[in-house]
Amino acid sequence: GAGVSQSPSNKVTEKGKDVELRCDPISGHTALYWYRQSLGQGLEFLIYFQGNSAPDKSGLPSDRFSAERTGGSVSTLTIQRTQQEDSAVYLCASSLVSGINEKLFFGSGTQLSVL
Amino acid sequence: TQLLEQSPQFLSIQEGENLTVYCNSSSVFSSLQWYRQEPGEGPVLLVTVVTGGEVKKLKRLTFQFGDARKDSSLHITAAQPGDTGLYLCAGAYGQNFVFGPGTRLSVLP
Numbered sequence: 001g002a003g004v005s006q007s008p009s010n011k012v013t014e015k016g017k018d019v020e021l022r023c024d025p026i027s028g029h030t031a032l033y034w035y036r037q038s039l040g041q042g043l044e045f046l047i048y049f050q051g052n053s054a055p056d057k058s059g060l061p062s063d064r065f066s067a068e069r070t071g072g073s074v075s076t077l078t079i080q081r082t083q084q085e086d087s088a089v090y091l092c093a094s095s096l097v098s099g100i101n102e103k104l105f106f107g108s109g110t111q112l113s114v115l
Numbered sequence: 116t117q118l119l120e121q122s123p124q125f126l127s128i129q130e131g132e133n134l135t136v137y138c139n140s141s142s143v144f145s146s147l148q149w150y151r152q153e154p155g156e157g158p159v160l161l162v163t164v165v166t167g168g169e170v171k172k173l174k175r176l177t178f179q180f181g182d183a184r185k186d187s188s189l190h191i192t193a194a195q196p197g198d199t200g201l202y203l204c205a206g207a208y209g210q211n212f213v214f215g216p217g218t219r220l221s222v223l224p
Contacts, residue, residue: 004157033211033212035214041216041217042119042121042203042214042215042216042217043158043203043205043214044214045211045212045213045214048210048211050210056209056210056211091157091158093157101146101163101165103160103163104148104158104160104205104212105160106156106157106158106159107157108155108156108157109156109157
């Protein structure tokens with residue numbers, strides 16, 4: 001595809017339910033990032049994948065959050081037993097490789113609302 | 116604790132005015148990026164600065180990286196309504212990027 005694709009664009013769920021958010025990065029991009037953005041705030045780093053290396057999970061806020069990247073392409077972010085404080089926009093980005101000069105291409109995000 | 120601070124948090128100006136927004140840290144970054152984000156969209160990269168003291172220009176936008184690589188500024192000349200958005204700075208931190216909280220700019224016609 002032409003850009004990073006995220007689905008769904010909006011997700012409303014009830015407290016305690018599990019949700020899965022999907023990210024399709026740009027074809028050929030080896031690095032993939034997940035960020036969370038609360039209303040009117042900056043981006044909070046969650047997790048980073050680079051090729052076949054072990055992911056950097058240092059930003060995940062609790063063990064209810066997990067992510068995987070299958071075949072070095074599509075990534076899924078799973079939130080178990082959702083809480084109201086999980087409500088935010090979840091943004092995925094990819095880049096060709098990792099490095100200080102790399103350009104991150106972002107998807108439009110998934111707006112998650114936990115009622 | 117934010118690694119990157121941005122100021123001002125909000126800025127509302129009239130079309131044609133000039134403005135400067137700032138990104139500051141106590142940490143040294145190997146590079147710093149500026150993004151603009153519009154409602155309902157992901158951030159879009161404007162520029163990457165790498166060398167201390169570096170100045171880059173992008174049409175009416177001028178970006179500067181501090182000599183010590185701890186801070187950066189974005190100056191917009193003759194702002195236009197199309198410049199409205201959330202301006203985010205991001206520093207290279209290990210293998211990923213940390214973002215500041217952003218400056219929300221409104222340019223009124």
